[in-house]
Amino acid sequence: MAGNRTTGSDHEPDPNTRLYNPYAELNIPIQTLYKLPTSPDYLFPEESVRQRRSWGENLTFYTGMAYLGGSITGAAIGVFSAFKSMEPGDTLKLKVNRVLNSSGHSGRSWGNRVGVIGLIYAGMESGVVALTDRDDVWSSVAAGLGTGAVCRAARGVRSAAVAGALGGLAAGAVVAAKQAVKRYVPI
Template sequence: MSYQSNQHDSDDGQRNRRLYNPYQDLNLPTQTLYKLPTSPEYLFQEESIAQRRSWGENLTYYTGIGYLSGAVLGGGKGAIEGVRAFEAGDTMKLRVNRVLNAGGLSGRMFGNRAGVIGLLYAGMESGMVAVRDVDDVFNSVAAGLGTGALFKAASGVRSAALAGAIGGVAVGIAVAGKQALKRYVPI
């Protein structure tokens, strides 16, 4: 025996159901009744003034984003290399193994490199903010320049200078793009 509901049964359920509002006699909105805040709350007043992440949050964020994006891009590049390495007599198991091994190898290498770059950048940017006591675009561009130079310092002066210039330009483009998005793209 199966239960079949019809429209008449659901209407009776809605009519017999009473929605209780304990404050219906007061005719006050809940916001006024409870005095709920609408702005974020901070433990200390200094926290409300700062509009940026702390150095520890910055370090974790940039390192994590760098490692994750590098691992994904490197894994994709390695998977493509693994597919290109297929040979005519390979079994499916061997082909899958080639793709996974190549993807894992490239993903680890790219992820580690990008994570170190994120770590260096976060440290330099937070250091610049602490030393200058100003949070502006110059800190970001100088941190990008320093990160590129420090990352390639072991390769020689010319490589370090070129990598520093690339890092500074890349961060400058990223900051300008972020400002353009804030200004011209409504959220």
């Protein structure tokens, strides 16, 4: 090993050897080289003014969150239903199978139902914001009203009106709670 310029062991470099620094010519302090900005970068300046998700992001978010919430709720209901239907002579394998089947079936059906409601709400809210060019509590209330009415329209006018009123109240309550959390809970 005549060409190896190490001292003592193979892992320690010779103190007389100068190491290559690719950033030496740039005159940048190495400590601040990787301090990246935490604010988002925008391609166009008007995007930085907008404080809202796009309609596609809205659609994905509301549908996904509604499906997830409905699936979790349905699975919990399925677990309770499975425990109610268990018989004293069931083996452990049969009990586990009953719980898994019941929670899976109930979770899927609830997730699909609530996911469709989230999909309709996202479409309604994006439509209301596009028509009124405002994104406030009233846009969410109008979207909730429309969603409730559309979901129950097949059952008659009275059912659609009641469901629309409940949807509007629920959407208003969720938006008010979100604003209260933003204001009073330090995150």
